[in-house]
Amino acid sequence: MKILAIETSCDETSVAVVADGIIKSNVVWSQIKLHAPWGGVVPSIAKRAHQERIDGIIKQALEEAGVKRADFVAVTVGPGLAIALEVGILKAKELCKKWKTPLIPVNHLEGHLLASAPDNEWVPALGLVVSGGHTELYLVEKIGRYKTLAKTADDALGEALDKAGKMLGLGYPGGPVIEKQALLGDVDSFELPMPLKGREGEGRFSYSGLKTALLRLIEREKLGGDLSEETVQNLAASYQEACFEHLIRVVRVNALPYLDGNIKYLLVGGGVIFNKRLREKLNELGEELGIKICLPGKGLCGDNAGMIGLAGYQKALRNEVVKEKDFDTIERLPRWSLEE
Numbered sequence: 001m002k003i004l005a006i007e008t009s010c011d012e013t014s015v016a017v018v019a020d021g022i023i024k025s026n027v028v029w030s031q032i033k034l035h036a037p038w039g040g041v042v043p044s045i046a047k048r049a050h051q052e053r054i055d056g057i058i059k060q061a062l063e064e065a066g067v068k069r070a071d072f073v074a075v076t077v078g079p080g081l082a083i084a085l086e087v088g089i090l091k092a093k094e095l096c097k098k099w100k101t102p103l104i105p106v107n108h109l110e111g112h113l114l115a116s117a118p119d120n121e122w123v124p125a126l127g128l129v130v131s132g133g134h135t136e137l138y139l140v141e142k143i144g145r146y147k148t149l150a151k152t153a154d155d156a157l158g159e160a161l162d163k164a165g166k167m168l169g170l171g172y173p174g175g176p177v178i179e180k181q182a183l184l185g186d187v188d189s190f191e192l193p194m195p196l197k198g199r200e201g202e203g204r205f206s207y208s209g210l211k212t213a214l215l216r217l218i219e220r221e222k223l224g225g226d227l228s229e230e231t232v233q234n235l236a237a238s239y240q241e242a243c244f245e246h247l248i249r250v251v252r253v254n255a256l257p258y259l260d261g262n263i264k265y266l267l268v269g270g271g272v273i274f275n276k277r278l279r280e281k282l283n284e285l286g287e288e289l290g291i292k293i294c295l296p297g298k299g300l301c302g303d304n305a306g307m308i309g310l311a312g313y314q315k316a317l318r319n320e321v322v323k324e325k326d327f328d329t330i331e332r333l334p335r336w337s338l339e340e
């Protein structure tokens, strides 16, 4: 069963070919350079860039997989930027009509989760998505059935890092540059408040307080003139550590009630899981809780169509596909929750 998968929900234009659940090609074209001057993703720029590149990327993905067509086309229909999602959906419908194949609408978050699924039997399990738009802990009852155990009350983890990158004058996206600076700094040099301390069981993450606290520290340090390199490194280290520590605390408390022996895995997905310190902290948590932390392989952390193809494959096995006569029912769903 060959699936061509398309992902255009944000600032990566990506197309993959997945055959019988195995990724054969996964072409990702990142638009980061186009958005960086604006300090964040500009939807209209994303839309135009997707439109300009998509045909070439489809061609490349087919060539790299050594196939001319597919049996299904899977596409991200949400969540994401409405006008960016639209580009992928229109292209998917066009290809389905040309190839006379059904379409598989995929939730971007399900893609992030399934990107790290182990080969063996793994459900029920826990799942965690940490990206620029989402910070969510799930109970995966089975593939296709998810229950939210915790989500962010304000910013997503990646967003909190991106905003801090901007405040520290490090550019966009903040996650990777903060990681680099943090490696050179001392995590104990600045004290930051731990969000929702003692209330981790409420099923919420929160990053806005940390962001404000960082801003205050920056303002205070700037009274003595421009921030020194060392101060930036120390602020980055202290802030990153506080962000990750809060994540770990909320995951620990909200996961515990479900660890009755049946659950052996925590699947983690999303761009922030590129971060080595976060991987380390999650692995430590896994040891403490007696569960295995599953991390995505190379090329599957950030946004990519390979993961959409993997989720699409699972939906095809359940026959959750849409025939051409019903294509009008497929719409972009910018705020699609994984529970629906």
Ligand code: KG4
Residues within 6 Å of the ligand: 010, 130, 131, 132, 133, 134, 157, 158, 159, 161, 162, 173, 174, 175, 176, 179, 270, 271, 272, 273, 274, 275, 276, 301, 302, 303
């Ligand atoms: O999953 P993703 O590519 O796109 C979304 O669906 O949002 O995640 C992007 C996020 C950005 O916030 C970016 O700063 C963050 O992932 N990120 C990182 C690292 N690389 C990317 N955060 C921390 N450390 C990194 N090395």
Ligand code: ZN
Residues within 6 Å of the ligand: 108, 112, 131, 132, 270, 271, 302, 303
């Ligand atoms: Zn994503």
